[in-house]
Amino acid sequence: MKIIVGIGGMTNGGKTTLTNSLQKALPNCCIIHQDDFFKPQNQIAIGEDGFKQWDVLESLDMEAMVSTVQAWIRDPQKFARAHGVSVQPDTTDTHVLLLEGFLLYSYKPLVDLYSRRYFLTVPYEECKRRRSNRSYMVPDPPGLFDGHVWPMYQKYKQEMEEDGVEVVHLDGMKSRDELFHQVLEDIRNTLLNSS
Ligand SMILES: Nc1ncnc2c1ncn2[C@@H]1O[C@H](COP(=O)(O)OP(=O)(O)O)[C@@H](O)[C@H]1O
Numbered sequence: 001m002k003i004i005v006g007i008g009g010m011t012n013g014g015k016t017t018l019t020n021s022l023q024k025a026l027p028n029c030c031i032i033h034q035d036d037f038f039k040p041q042n043q044i045a046i047g048e049d050g051f052k053q054w055d056v057l058e059s060l061d062m063e064a065m066v067s068t069v070q071a072w073i074r075d076p077q078k079f080a081r082a083h084g085v086s087v088q089p090d091t092t093d094t095h096v097l098l099l100e101g102f103l104l105y106s107y108k109p110l111v112d113l114y115s116r117r118y119f120l121t122v123p124y125e126e127c128k129r130r131r132s133n134r135s136y137m138v139p140d141p142p143g144l145f146d147g148h149v150w151p152m153y154q155k156y157k158q159e160m161e162e163d164g165v166e167v168v169h170l171d172g173m174k175s176r177d178e179l180f181h182q183v184l185e186d187i188r189n190t191l192l193n194s195s
């Protein structure tokens, strides 16, 4: 059986950290990182606020992301091999795809594909603190967090709630270890229930 799991939520909630740990513990597990689908910098719109609008769906090549997901759905074994994931002979029937990113549940062609949608959040102050310690390929200009990142997070989250998208909320303030064990057990149960 194959399942697609979303590790979504706010920037700096701990999505990438959690996803990378889960991959090591799950059978035949591939990851698709939404961050890999950011468009080049010269294609990112500049808003009326003067900021490059990185945190909107239009800044991501979502068609390419969906095509990548479809390639996994067509042939997870081939996809795993192509992405350097060794397929375990005793579990070849089980395949897990982890989609990881900050706008996983706002793009209609993806939203119904998930067996489980996790949503990691931390309080505003902690998010801002973690973000200020991060170095992205394109560094945040002063004021970006409050002027663009946080308002866009709130906007998309509100839309998701209005659309009734069901998510499993995760408290990103828990330790890395606690989150890992909580989600691993839950995914294992999802696998058992779908077999
Ligand atoms: N459970 C956690 N508790 C404390 N810090 C964490 C936790 N998970 C991740 N971090 C740290 O927070 C920052 C953002 O983590 P990351 O996994 O890159 O988040 P995201 O992919 O959601 O932006 C990193 O410095 C990471 O080491």
Ligand SMILES: O=C(O)c1ccc[n+]([C@@H]2O[C@H](COP(=O)([O-])O)[C@@H](O)[C@H]2O)c1
Residues within 6 Å of the ligand: 010, 011, 012, 015, 016, 035, 038, 054, 055, 101, 102, 136, 137, 138, 149
């Ligand atoms: O990866 C990039 O090229 C990149 C370039 C500019 C900005 N980002 C930021 O990456 C953030 C999403 O990644 P993450 O891991 O913080 O969830 C998002 O808030 C963007 O502002 C990312």
Ligand SMILES: [Mg+2]
Residues within 6 Å of the ligand: 015, 016, 035
């Ligand atoms: Mg990340």
